[in-house]
Amino acid sequence: MSLYSLQKFLYELNRDEAVQKQCRDDMDALLEKFDLTDEEQTALRDGDIGLLYVLGVNGQILMHFAAFLGIEWFDYLELMRQGIRQHGPVRAGVYAMTGGGDSFTEEDSR
Amino acid sequence: MSLVYAGVLSHAPGITGRADLVKNTARRDEFYGKLDQQRREIEATGAEALIVMAAEHFANFFMNNMPAFCIGFGEKYSGPIEDPDWLGIPKTDVPGAPDLGRRLTREIMQTVDVAYAEEWKFDHGIMVPLHFLTPKYDMPIIPVNINCQGPPLTPLHRAWAFGEAIRRACDSVPEKIALVGTGGISHWPATPDSGKINEAWDRDFLDRLMRNDKQALLDYTDEETYRDGGQGGFEIRTYIATAAAAAGQGELQFYTPELPIFAVGCTVARFSLE
Numbered sequence: 001m002s003l004y005s006l007q008k009f010l011y012e013l014n015r016d017e018a019v020q021k022q023c024r025d026d027m028d029a030l031l032e033k034f035d036l037t038d039e040e041q042t043a044l045r046d047g048d049i050g051l052l053y054v055l056g057v058n059g060q061i062l063m064h065f066a067a068f069l070g071i072e073w074f075d076y077l078e079l080m081r082q083g084i085r086q087h088g089p090v091r092a093g094v095y096a097m098t099g100g101g102d103s104f105t106e107e108d109s110r
Numbered sequence: 111m112s113l114v115y116a117g118v119l120s121h122a123p124g125i126t127g128r129a130d131l132v133k134n135t136a137r138r139d140e141f142y143g144k145l146d147q148q149r150r151e152i153e154a155t156g157a158e159a160l161i162v163m164a165a166e167h168f169a170n171f172f173m174n175n176m177p178a179f180c181i182g183f184g185e186k187y188s189g190p191i192e193d194p195d196w197l198g199i200p201k202t203d204v205p206g207a208p209d210l211g212r213r214l215t216r217e218i219m220q221t222v223d224v225a226y227a228e229e230w231k232f233d234h235g236i237m238v239p240l241h242f243l244t245p246k247y248d249m250p251i252i253p254v255n256i257n258c259q260g261p262p263l264t265p266l267h268r269a270w271a272f273g274e275a276i277r278r279a280c281d282s283v284p285e286k287i288a289l290v291g292t293g294g295i296s297h298w299p300a301t302p303d304s305g306k307i308n309e310a311w312d313r314d315f316l317d318r319l320m321r322n323d324k325q326a327l328l329d330y331t332d333e334e335t336y337r338d339g340g341q342g343g344f345e346i347r348t349y350i351a352t353a354a355a356a357a358g359q360g361e362l363q364f365y366t367p368e369l370p371i372f373a374v375g376c377t378v379a380r381f382s383l384e
């Protein structure tokens with residue numbers, strides 16, 4: 001259980017352009033600085049929004065990471081829903097899905 | 111009296127970042143018009159600095175050292191930390207007011223323990239308000255944060271005490287100071303439920319806020335807020351502290367739940383200062 005480290009990694013990444021550059025140039029070296037499980041490392045490497053969401057990454061931290069990855073808004077929401085379908089409910093924190101997975105946004109045309 | 115303005119407004123990133131996705135463009139433009147009116151009202155007071163009381167989203171503070179309250183003393187700030195295209199706001203520098211911030215903090219600390227920071231990166235929580243209220247980024251800003259994100263959260267009654275201390279401090283300096291609190295009422299941002307809004311809960315909260323009814327405003331537990339207002343509802347702290355600073359009645363200038371793409375009930379209000 002290293003949700004703290006997982007979120008710390010994303011916190012540093014989200015706020016610091018130098019870390020963002022390192023993330024693009026040498027992700028492995030960056031990951032080594034944090035105490036992460038293999039599952040967490042893989043999720044970060046793959047930009048696996050659904051799994052990161054289920055693992056309990058704070059929604060604000062995850063939203064900024066999704067923006068960094070250039071994921072479009074409705075795709076980002078759908079990736080979180082897919083994460084829940086695949087891995088089950090959010091395991092920690094206060095950003096759990098409370099609805100049934102339907103969209104609350106009339107602009108969402110999917 | 112050197113607090114010359116107190117008001118509140120929403121700050122959700124969609125307000126600028128997803129403007130082009132909005133279906134109800136008439137309501138959107140009405141909202142933008144009210145935000146511009148708020149800008150004009152602040153300018154008309156002759157305010158020399160703007161305190162932005164925000165609920166930041168892990169741009170500066172993390173669970174290694176999370177302050178209940180923090181005040182910024184930076185010479186200047188930069189933002190947004192988010193991808194500028196995603197937020198719809200270009201990266202920019204914002205002037206600070208370090209000397210004024212120090213003097214205010216000295217007075218605030220007589221009754222409330224606060225942290226301070228000479229560095230501060232702005233996220234959407236401050237950049238969205240500034241985009242509308244100081245679009246030239248030429249007003250000296252004093253950022254203030256209340257912990258609404260990393261539980262255990264700042265208790266509501268402490269947010270109230272903090273607002274009162276801000277008022278006392280503002281009134282102890284010669285400068286004219288404007289204050290805006292920026293948060294959400296009910297919302298479930300950054301979840302698959304983004305766009306969900308509890309309008310009844312929002313309107314009840316706004317009624318308490320506009321009456322500036324301290325007892326009613328402090329009568330929420332975090333469990334109730336989470337159930338009825340979502341984790342975004344924790345940001346009522348900034349509105350409550352602003353009401354405490356103003357001490358007068360509020361006037362709700364705009365509220366709509368009809369822009370779910372912005373992921374929050376969009377709000378603009380001002381208070382009379384008493």
Ligand SMILES: [Fe+2]
Pocket residue numbers: 121122165167235293294345
């Ligand atoms: Fe927020």
